[in-house]
Amino acid sequence: MAEGLEPMWENLSVIQSRWPDNRLDLYLLKETLWNVLMALDYVHTERKIIHTNIKADNILVSIADSAILQQFEEDEHTYPSPRKFVGGRTIYQSRSWREPREYGMPMLTDFGAAVFGEEKHNHDAQPGAYREKKLSHKGTFGGGNWASETTPCGFDQAWQEKSRVI
Known part of the structure; x- marks a missing residue:
């Protein structure tokens, strides 16, 4: 039995760089956040996996066109x-x-740095460039919902400006 992978388009960083002022279209941003949070819920709840490297480069958009x-x-x-x-x-x-004429579904990729969530870990949760200051200490983590707090880090300006309003 052979399994094929769906062809993917580009990552969110490349797409974002094409938009005026490096800002994502609001619909694409909302769709992406929804899909990433749903993916995180699945891998945390069902598979007990923590991604640890969530950033725009690791979110690919599928080819709908x-x-x-x-x-x-x-x-x-x-x-x-x-x-x-x-x-x-x-x-x-x-x-x-x-x-493309239309964007496909955004998908969380690159689980190379993922860890099992039911174990205790004593290393940094994300690479330094994407780590929030409040997460920059080494500490024990695992199984919790800390990743949802760091999801927006890869969305740069668009998310940071919107989060100030909220």
Whole structure:
């Protein structure tokens, strides 16, 4: 039995950089926060896993517009990407995507730094660049809901300005 992964578009950091003033569209921001919080609820409650590296780079948006994939395939066939051969492997230069007509579902990815939540851990909860000052101490964590407090860290200005109003 083979399992295939859904093709994903870009991460939230790249998408955010395209918007005026590096701010996400409010609908996309709300949809993303909802999906990330639902994903965290699932991995914490059902799987007892703590992600520990939540940031905009680790939130990918799925491809809802299948025409993007068709155009990508046609472009690759007509104008093949530059490539080089190193150590018996072929390395292709990345090709840019066109802007989609609609965004797909945002998904939390990169569980490489995840830990099991039922165990006690004595290390920093997130990489330094994304860690809130209040979480920068080393302490015991596990199983709690601390990650929901740090979710907005990766959303930079858009979230910080909105959170001041709340």
